[in-house]
Amino acid sequence: MNKGYFGDYGGLFIPETLSHALNELEKLYTEIKDDKDFNLQLTDIYKDYVGRPSPLYFAESLTKHLNGPKIWFKREDLNHTGAHKINNTVGQALLAKMLGKKRIIAETGAGQHGVATATICAKLGLECIVYMGAKDIERQELNVFKIETLGASIVPVHSGTATLKDALNEAIRDWVTNVDTSHYIIGSVTGPHPYPTIVRDFNAISGKELKEQSLNQFKALPDMIIACVGGGSNAMGVFHPFIEDKTVELIGVEAGGKDSSDIGGASITDGSTGVLHGAKTKILQSNSGNILETNSISAGLDYPGVGPEHAYLADIKRAKYVKIFDDEALEAFYEISRIEGIIPALETAHALAYLKKISALDKSKNVVVNMSGRGDKDLYSVMKNAKH
Ligand SMILES: *Cc1c(COP(=O)(O)O)cnc(C)c1O
Numbered sequence: 072m073n074k075g076y077f078g079d080y081g082g083l084f085i086p087e088t089l090s091h092a093l094n095e096l097e098k099l100y101t102e103i104k105d106d107k108d109f110n111l112q113l114t115d116i117y118k119d120y121v122g123r124p125s126p127l128y129f130a131e132s133l134t135k136h137l138n139g140p141k142i143w144f145k146r147e148d149l150n151h152t153g154a155h156k157i158n159n160t161v162g163q164a165l166l167a168k169m170l171g172k173k174r175i176i177a178e179t180g181a182g183q184h185g186v187a188t189a190t191i192c193a194k195l196g197l198e199c200i201v202y203m204g205a206k207d208i209e210r211q212e213l214n215v216f217k218i219e220t221l222g223a224s225i226v227p228v229h230s231g232t233a234t235l236k237d238a239l240n241e242a243i244r245d246w247v248t249n250v251d252t253s254h255y256i257i258g259s260v261t262g263p264h265p266y267p268t269i270v271r272d273f274n275a276i277s278g279k280e281l282k283e284q285s286l287n288q289f290k291a292l293p294d295m296i297i298a299c300v301g302g303g304s305n306a307m308g309v310f311h312p313f314i315e316d317k318t319v320e321l322i323g324v325e326a327g328g329k330d331s332s333d334i335g336g337a338s339i340t341d342g343s344t345g346v347l348h349g350a351k352t353k354i355l356q357s358n359s360g361n362i363l364e365t366n367s368i369s370a371g372l373d374y375p376g377v378g379p380e381h382a383y384l385a386d387i388k389r390a391k392y393v394k395i396f397d398d399e400a401l402e403a404f405y406e407i408s409r410i411e412g413i414i415p416a417l418e419t420a421h422a423l424a425y426l427k428k429i430s431a432l433d434k435s436k437n438v439v440v441n442m443s444g445r446g447d448k449d450l451y452s453v454m455k456n457a458k459h
Contacts, residue, residue: 077384083263088247099170100166121161122151126284127439128144128146137430148415153416157191158276160177164191170254176254177242177258182218205229207234207235235374260274260307264350267307270307271307275312277441295437300381303377305443324395325337336355337394338374338376342356342376353381400421401453415442415444419442
């Protein structure tokens, strides 16, 4: 495979001004990723700060209720800050620190990646600048305050539609100017090479743990792993250690939006090949190649592209991608809360909603849902929604 490519997808579609920064990052990451000292520090933070390993939990009540295969949850929702995103920000912030870079740049849409980045920067004593669209700042008051409480600065972006893609452009502009002192932390397995690989590797901690836990707890590999896919980092992380284990079925659940006439965030199911944010991948675009405006009940799945490795896994049929609509996700959100006493994030609720479609599987099968995050962050919007 060509460097930085997964089949036809990935690569570096970037302005010349960025190639120095990305080449340098690739070189340094290759040098450091197997370094003993780096890995000791990483393991230490994962254990005592993030709270890893996250448990593999048998959802007994839900299994009884669905009357199908055995359902297990990989509890990434129990991580510090409440989701899988911390796995990647911890890894990249530590990488930056070991590279002697004391200033971290990030972009955020709904604010979750901003919070996870500000958190680890506080712990490691790194300066943290979070670019955020002015419109998103208005919509995400609580996360804005969280980021500021953690000591990071937010830079409002007023250009374009004043949302995530504009924040991303500004963050990149900052990085190009300050590459010698700064590291740019991308929040998913998206963007130009080497980011999709770096972010996957840090998230693969959940898949590695799951492999060991399933062998201990049910003496076999899972028959199926289900994860939601926005940019695709929690799914890629939990899938990756199982790619060669062909008996393990991998299911990525995308957001379908309101109904089948809607443009949701299902870049694999509904999209076509194009270039977005520096990589060739599957994207939601019009016939003339303009990026479509996406729509989903969950902010974390509301993205018109997907990590290039997912596009590849879809093409070679190693993983299967499906979509779930807003109402189905909302129903799962309430159902899992009431049956298991676990309030899932709306993103995760998409993966959970898929369980309804597989209840005919044999009762001896073990199905694992990657619980990417908890629902605290979504309670306010669900509450407002229900009143309508
Ligand atoms: C951000 C987020 C996602 C989507 O991001 P991926 O990169 O696709 O994993 C999913 N679940 C939760 C809880 C999130 O915060």
